[in-house]
Amino acid sequence: MxxxxxxxxxxxxxxxxxxxxxxxxxxxxxxxxxxxxxxxxxxxxxxxxxxxxxxxxxxxxxxxxxxxxxxxxxxxxxxxxxxxxxxxxxxxxxxxxxxxxxxxxxxxxxxxxxxxxxxxxxxxxxxxxxxxxxxxxxxxxxxxxxxxxxxxxxxxxxxxxxxxxxxxxxxxxxxxxxxxxxxxxxxxxxxxxxxNVSKQFVIISSKSDEIKEYIVTQLHRGATIYKAEGAFSHNTENVISTVLSRKQAIKLRTYIRSIDNSAFITISNTSETIGKGFRSI
Structure with missing residues (x-):
């Protein structure tokens, strides 16, 4: 109502x-x-x-x-x-x-x-x-x-x-x-x-467990985690993908920098996000 x-x-x-x-x-x-x-x-x-x-x-x-x-x-x-x-x-x-x-x-x-x-x-x-x-x-x-x-x-x-x-x-x-x-x-x-703009994060970090926990418990958002191999190092790393609001994006970026200065982060705008927690179909 x-x-x-x-x-x-x-x-x-x-x-x-x-x-x-x-x-x-x-x-x-x-x-x-x-x-x-x-x-x-x-x-x-x-x-x-x-x-x-x-x-x-x-x-x-x-x-x-x-x-x-x-x-x-x-x-x-x-x-x-x-x-x-x-x-x-x-x-x-x-x-x-x-x-x-x-x-x-x-x-x-x-x-x-x-x-x-x-x-x-x-x-x-x-x-x-x-x-x-x-x-x-x-x-x-x-x-x-x-x-x-x-x-x-x-x-x-x-x-x-x-x-x-x-x-x-x-x-x-x-x-x-x-x-x-x-x-x-x-x-x-x-x-x-x-x-409708949202922020899509792709994160590679040695602190992936802590970041995942922060996204789920503090920001109350979901995330997708998958394994990826580096082209030069051939090391296998966890990659975290998540979509957040502008406010949440600032909080997550600040948190990641506070625990892992060497983390690799890409942030892109999504013109519309449809699904649970965002816009309904």
Whole structure:
């Protein structure tokens, strides 16, 4: 129960960050960098009486109906919740902090913040096996009826939305939107990698028993031990392999150096570790 509550809180924190990016930076500058928010920004320019938040809700409902028709019940509950919650958050922010103009006169600075907030928020949501919904449905439909994979169809869908911003708001906004779309994918991947990065140790030491004991009893992690022969010395040594968090990695490195200055250690980053004690499948 505690885990579900924490996930629910984190998803809403992520959605709030996405909402801040949309309301304070995307909408005032008409940056339609893909997604339902991009569609809503374009659509709201034709329907002046409907704000972006309510327009996102209308589009999300329409896309979910289309999704049920073409895909069946191929939606996760977290994704459905995120789709509607984000629309509500954007709606609420627009009511509380109505902005008629951009915060600054620097469009590049505004574009950067319009990418950073939604990218970090989306990464938090994606890391919990949810998504902000919307154009994911269109991408799935295109993927189902073409030979393209979901990643390519999602990029195509978002690119068409960004290009649509150029047709509606002018070539300058269109170019900013396409640039923002390109940078958004990079920042999301970077943040996700930061969330899930772990440290993989490969250790060769004469004190292998003590190191193994420290890993198991003090760090509460597992390790794999195997025999290996040196290419030059032909001596057989125990090799310890283990995967740790950043904090644990610092502790283990310090411990090894305190008991064996001649130990050979390689430490590498792993972008994602799945299994007991780490991320679930």
């Amino acid at each position: 505690k885990k579900h509550i924490m996930h629910f809180i984190l998803i809403n924190v992520g959605l709030l960050m996405v909402g801040i990016g949309i309301c304070f930076f995307k909408i005032p500058n008409n940056f339609a960098t893909g997604g339902v928010s991009g569609l809503a920004i374009i659509a709201s320019s034709f329907f002046k009486d409907i704000d972006v938040g309510p327009m996102m809700l209308i589009i999300n409902v329409a896309l979910l109906i289309v999704g049920f028709i073409f895909l069946g019940q191929d939606f996760g509950s977290k994704t459905m919740y995120s789709s509607f919650a984000l629309s509500g958050i954007v709606w609420a922010i627009q009511k509380i902090f109505p902005l008629k103009h951009s915060l600054t006169d620097d469009m590049m600075l505004e574009l950067i913040f319009s990418i950073i907030f939604p990218a970090i928020g989306s990464a938090i949501v994606f890391n919990l096996n949810a998504s902000t919904g919307g154009t994911d449905i269109v991408a799935k439909i295109l993927s189902k009826h073409t030979n393209l994979n979901i990643g390519k169809t999602l990029l195509l869908t978002d690119f068409l939305i960004a290009a649509g911003a150029g047709a509606v708001f002018g070539i300058k906004i269109g170019m900013y939107s396409v640039l923002g779309l390109s940078l958004k994918a990079f920042v999301i991947d970077l943040v996700l990698e930061g969330f």
